[in-house]
Amino acid sequence: MRIDVVTVFPDYLAALDLSLIGKARQAGLLDLRVHDLREWTTDRHRTVDDTPFGGGAGMVMRPDVWGQALDDVLGADGRLVIPTPSGEVFTQRHAEALAAESHLVIACGRYEGIDARVAEHYRAAGREVSELSIGDYVLNGGEVAALVLVEAVGRLLPGVVGNPDSLVEESHGAAGLLEYPVYTKPPVWDGLEIPDVLASGHHARIDRWRRDRALERTAQRRPDMIAALDAAALDKHDRAL
Numbered sequence: 081m082r083i084d085v086v087t088v089f090p091d092y093l094a095a096l097d098l099s100l101i102g103k104a105r106q107a108g109l110l111d112l113r114v115h116d117l118r119e120w121t122t123d124r125h126r127t128v129d130d131t132p133f134g135g136g137a138g139m140v141m142r143p144d145v146w147g148q149a150l151d152d153v154l155g156a157d158g159r160l161v162i163p164t165p166s167g168e169v170f171t172q173r174h175a176e177a178l179a180a181e182s183h184l185v186i187a188c189g190r191y192e193g194i195d196a197r198v199a200e201h202y203r204a205a206g207r208e209v210s211e212l213s214i215g216d217y218v219l220n221g222g223e224v225a226a227l228v229l230v231e232a233v234g235r236l237l238p239g240v241v242g243n244p245d246s247l248v249e250e251s252h253g254a255a256g257l258l259e260y261p262v263y264t265k266p267p268v269w270d271g272l273e274i275p276d277v278l279a280s281g282h283h284a285r286i287d288r289w290r291r292d293r294a295l296e297r298t299a300q301r302r303p304d305m306i307a308a309l310d311a312a313a314l315d316k317h318d319r320a321l
């Protein structure tokens with residue numbers, strides 16, 4: 081997959097050289113390119129923003145500069161992704177859909193955001209445009225959100241996560257539940273023991289215990305996820321909980 085990120089702070093994306101995503105890039109599984117938006121400015125001051133029509137605080141990013149940049153970077157197959165606090169809330173389902181694309185272009189806005197005509201223009205031209213928020217809080221720009229998007233999408237690409245089983249049993253996976261608590265050595269730490277069942281070697285009981293804890297945790301922390309569960313996917317034991 082190819083991902084282009086366009087930003088006025090390319091250094092923000094340096095973290096994508098590290099860890100699993102960095103390795104995926106080195107292995108050629110992910111072709112990630114970061115661009116400085118100011119390369120598409122033509123004035124002496126390399127201006128990317130201006131005051132908002134209608135008045136109000138802050139600055140808005142200019143559509144002409146973004147249009148030049150995106151025309152160059154989108155190519156034939158690029159899907160435009162615009163991180164914005166006024167977007168749909170990004171979920172694992174969005175990550176799965178984006179991971180199925182061949183080319184994403186992430187346009188990071190700063191200030192009060194990007195002139196709304198940019199999304200409108202590319203939609204009118206027949207492109208898919210995803211305006212996505214990473215949660216209900218305000219950041220100073222789209223860069224941190226771009227890091228989140230690239231990591232969430234990148235780890236779903238074939239070969240990026242070493243053991244693909246890790247992608248199955250996790251929070252926000254197919255079960256629609258948060259993940260159960262996990263433990264490792266030592267078996268006693270700070271006077272705290274691991275749950276006996278996990279050392280029992282009894283796989284059916286371990287699976288049942290994990291599902292119960294996942295249900296319990298989800299009910300406590302994310303009642304909205306319990307409400308969204310498909311009743312047909314619950315067994316008798318689940319319903320008793």
Ligand code: 6GU
Binds near residue numbers: 163212215217218220
């Ligand atoms: Cl994508 N951008 C900004 N600036 N703030 C956010 C966000 C995005 N998602 C949540 N807050």
